[in-house]
Amino acid sequence: MxxxxxxxxxxxxxxxxxxxxxxxxxxxxxxxxxxxxxxxxxxxxxxxxxxxxxxxxxxxxxxxxxxxxxxxxxxxxxxxxxxxxxxxxxxxxxxxxxxxxxxxxxxxxxxxxxxxxxxxxxxxxxxxxxxxxxxxxxxxxxxxxxxTLPFAVYPGVMTLLIAGTVIFTVAVAYGARHTVTHSLKPVDAIRAQLDHIQSTDLGRRVPVPMAKDEIYRLARSVNQTLDRLEDMLEQQRRFCSDASHELRSPITAIRVQMEYALLAPQDVDPTDLCNAVLPSVERLQSIASDLLTLTRLDAGVPYERRLVDLAELVATELNGHRMSREIVQHLATGVTVSGDRTRLGQLVSNLVQNAQRHASSTITITVRHADDDPRFPEKAAELEVLDDGAGVAADQRETVFQRFTRLDTARSRDAGGVGLGLPIARQIAESHGGTLTIHESAQGARFVVRLPLSP
The missing domain is CATH 3.30.450 (Beta-Lactamase)
Known part of the structure; x- marks a missing residue:
């Protein structure tokens, strides 16, 4: 029952x-x-x-x-x-x-x-x-x-009212149940379809009723959620595939070096072996560090907010890197933001490293106030990193922020990047209430970071 x-x-x-x-x-x-x-x-x-x-x-x-x-x-x-x-x-x-x-x-x-x-x-x-x-x-x-008269002056009327109450109540309850049952048939169909949708078969969608009522809007929302879920799952699969590919290359290089050393130990100098293996180890360490950073950013790990002077932060990061390109700096003073200095430093470092890989000869870094962005009620702090390289095509300006994504030019000129620097930089900017986008430029790629300005 x-x-x-x-x-x-x-x-x-x-x-x-x-x-x-x-x-x-x-x-x-x-x-x-x-x-x-x-x-x-x-x-x-x-x-x-x-x-x-x-x-x-x-x-x-x-x-x-x-x-x-x-x-x-x-x-x-x-x-x-x-x-x-x-x-x-x-x-x-x-x-x-x-x-x-x-x-x-x-x-x-x-x-x-x-x-x-x-x-x-x-x-x-x-x-x-x-x-x-x-x-x-x-x-x-x-x-x-x-x-005096009794309350029920006419017993027949009272009997009729009692019988009418029972019949009317039962009829209304039955009608309500029948109406709800008929109205919920699309919901049952949606539930049945959801039961058949597995993680390996996210291409199916729930039926959308013709009547544009609440259930119609529910079915639309469920299908939109399934669309996003399918996109996220596909992104996760692509992420795992790309991560496996990126990890396989240094691991394979280390294995080849180690197997050669085991096969001919008399011909292998330990110093040469370490020098040969060390770049692959550093690459593995870089990938693991970037993945750990992404995991923390995805989890929303809280961080301590402090006042950070962007010009001073950029100067410090530039001094800590060995630059192979000419650096032109336009650093305005007094551009202060509130955030985690370490993460913001990583944002600057990732943008500078990306520009260094793609610049032909010169990298221009600018720190200034920006008051023309409607997304920020008050003035915003702007960090611009511009290189004179080949630039990024308009249809690929969002693609470069996907994880493990490298354009063909980057792959052909691989200098150690694994396609995680720009996604990490954007996520750091967004975690601080800001944005990271690619803007138009006469030459090269122009990356612009905007963060809420602190008084």
């Missing part, structure tokens, strides 16, 4: 049924109360009419005991009390009984009514008692009464 209460359709049907049932109960209660109130008002008027008929006889001095005949449809308990408070006349059912009530109308009113219980009536029920005053040689009081 399925637990319908655990499903959306079951919960919604239950909630709808409960709400509709409560509304029907409230409506039935109000209706019965209104009917009871109307019937009570009519009964009170009828009792008042009986008293008025008796008052007519008292006013003309034609009082007899028992009281004179009353029309069959108006027979009610009636008593006549004289000015001294004695019951001088009554209907046959109240002969020799004390007064049924002791209240009198308040001036200027001549009629008053009240509900009286535990009086002279033999039924034990409460009665509606109407008191009317008549002046005939003093104030006489005529009391007329009738039993």
């Amino acid at each position: 399925r637990l319908e209460r655990c499903t959306i359709r079951g919960r919604l049907a239950l909630f709808t049924g409960v709400v509709v049932g409560l509304l029907c109960i409230v409506f039935s209660t109000v209706l019965l109360f209104t009917i009871n109130r109307t019937a009570t008002d009519n009964l009170t008027k009828e009792v008042t009419a009986v008293g008025e008929l008796t008052a007519y006889y008292v006013d003309r001095g034609k009082l007899v005991d028992p009281l004179p005949p009353i029309p069959q449809n108006l027979i009610r308990p009636v008593q006549v009390v004289d000015p001294q408070g004695r019951v001088v006349a009554a209907t046959r059912d109240l002969q020799n009984q004390p007064a049924m009530a002791h209240f009198t109308p308040k001036s200027p009113h001549r009629v008053a009514s009240a509900v009286v219980c535990h009086s002279v009536f033999t039924s034990g029920r409460c009665h509606i008692v109407v008191a009317q005053q008549v002046f005939h040689n003093g104030d006489w009081t005529i009391y007329s009464a009738a039993p």
